[in-house]
Amino acid sequence: MSPETNPPDPIARFELSDYQRMMDSLAICIILHDAETKSILWANPAACNALGFTLEELLPLKAPDMSRRSHEYRREIGRKWLHEAVLHGSNVVEWCYRAKNGDEILSEATATLVKLAHHDVIMVQFRDIAREEKIKREMKKLEGRLKEFMQDSDEGVAVLRGDGSIEYVSDAGRKLLGVRPGQQPPKSFTDMCEPSSREELLELLSLALPDAISFPVRYQITLKNGVQRWHDATCRYIEIENDLKGHLLHFHDITDQVEAEDARRRNQAALEYLARHNAMGEMATAIAHELSQPLAAIRNFLEGSILRLNSEQIEREGVIWGLQNAGRQVDHAAAIIKSVREYVVKLEQTETLIDLNETMNEVRYFIELKAADSLVKVQMRPHESALMVSCEKVLIGQVILNLAFNAIEEMSSFPQEERVIRVSSERVGETAVLRVTDNGGGIDAGHRERLFDGFFSSKVSGNGIGLALCKNIIARHRGDIWAQPAEPRGTSFCFALPLVKNDK
Structure with missing residues (x-):
């Protein structure tokens, strides 16, 4: 060829x-x-x-x-x-x-x-x-529906790379980020976050989490107009072949919720601050009555001493006797004032480890002062061993006072021989339980469920805010509060606080 x-x-x-x-x-x-x-x-x-x-x-x-x-x-x-x-x-x-x-x-x-x-x-x-x-038409229809459904959704969707840059963001997500129609979304999602939030989110984006595990995350973000917002989100790693790879973020705005929580915390702090001061107000009448006796005696002794000093023949021994007795009455008044000061001196107290029995003893003086005016007998029965709890002593003491003062008021209308209240503590499982029991007429079963709601009261006068405040204080200390019938009659108001784990 x-x-x-x-x-x-x-x-x-x-x-x-x-x-x-x-x-x-x-x-x-x-x-x-x-x-x-x-x-x-x-x-x-x-x-x-x-x-x-x-x-x-x-x-x-x-x-x-x-x-x-x-x-x-x-x-x-x-x-x-x-x-x-x-x-x-x-x-x-x-x-x-x-x-x-x-x-x-x-x-x-x-x-x-x-x-x-x-x-x-x-x-x-x-x-x-x-x-x-047909499948294409169905998919197009489905895509259209999803787009319509997502149009008014309050949840944004974004896919973020490991460095925090944005791979994809939905229309709803653009709105949440403050991006107007026609504007380009920011290159970096994490750059919009506040420093503390940015570190947490970047740490999460550095993980390629297996098995589609989702993690919750909350962050604070600053929009283009300078407004700060709070987002709550779930984040999980995705890897779609030939399409998207990164962390899928579902996020929605919770700024109103965060602000409401902050407002509730501020209101709670204000209520607790008032509760700390309320001890003084509740005791004012009883303390004034208690102080009137030593003050009157001091005046009498001083006047007697002055008369002796002004007489022609000064009786030295009589003057000294009068002044010494006046001094003893001053000590008595100072002891009363000291008891009040020691109880309420730390108005901004933080949680400490205390023995619930000791707190009972500290408020005993004030309970007995209140009870004396109404001729009510007080029986204090602390548990035989220490009940160690973590709490703010003044607030828990105020709860005991509120419950005891309510019991004293309940008993004031009964015959004198029946006017008895009991304040006791005990250990029940892993909790310390305090009970304030009266011999009164009791509370209807239907009312017991509502006693601790704000502004409920079984009395003709009174707004019930005391028990609602008690409930808030006990709940913040991870405890529970309730009322139950007493035997043979009356009502027991009880609260339970968790014992510290190393308490035996």
Whole structure:
């Protein structure tokens, strides 16, 4: 073979019959058209079965005989499509075939020019895409619905890279970040966060968490206009093949909630501050009565001493006696004042480890002062061993006082021989329980559930705020407070505080 002679093309030796035998074995639908006349030359069994025609029935058919009766599928359009394949080698079109029974088959049809030994043919491969188109329509509809649903959603969605930059952010997320329509979102999500929040979020973004584990995170963010907002979010790592990779953040604005929580904390602090001072107010009458006796005695002793000093014959011993007795009454008054000061001196006290029994003893003086005015007998029964709890001593003492003063008021209308209240403490499981029990008329079962609600009171006068404040104080100390019937009559007001774990 000379160098100038080209080797024969093996494909060129293929006859139409050879090509047909190869196409017979394929599952895809194939129709052969003459490249010049565009007439049907042959179709494989898959195409005949799909269209419902035998090969003999199919050969004489034209485009209108086997296509949807619609303007875009007329014969000249079909011939033009086939001719473009002859000119350019291939051409793809969406074509709707019509089967013998009238069923329409929406197809993706690919026309390819094939050069055979004696003449050229156009091979048309077509496949049913009706199911695909239906799925596309459903997906488009679903996408539209999701977009509509998410349009007014208050939850933003963002995908963040490990350095805090934004890979994707939803429309709702853009609103939450203060990005107006047409504006570009910030390049970095974490740069908008306050320093303390930024460190926590960046630490979370550095983790490629397995098994789609979500972690909650709360952060403070500064918008473009300088306004600070609080977000609550869940964060989890995602890796979608050939699409998104990073941390998926679902976030929503909780600024109003945070501000409400801050307001509640401020109100609670104010109530507790008033509760600390309330001890003085509750005791004022009893203390004034208690102090009036030593003050009157001091005045009498001093006046007597002055009279002796002004007399012609000064009785030295009498003057000294009067002044000494006045001094003793001063000590008595000072002891009363000291008791009050020691109880309420630390108005901003923080939690400390205390023995609940000791707190009972510290408030005993004030309870007995209050009880003395109403001729009520007080029985104090502390537990035999220490009950160590973590609390603010003044606040817990004020709860004891409130409960005891209520019990004294309840007993004041009963006969004197029945006027008894008991203040006791005990250990129940892992809690220290304090009980204040009276012998009064008791409380209806329906009312006991509402006693500690704000502004409920079973009395004609009074707003019930004392018990509501007691409930808030005990709840903040991780405890519980309740009322229950006493035996044989009356009511027990009780509260329980958790014992410290190392207390045995």
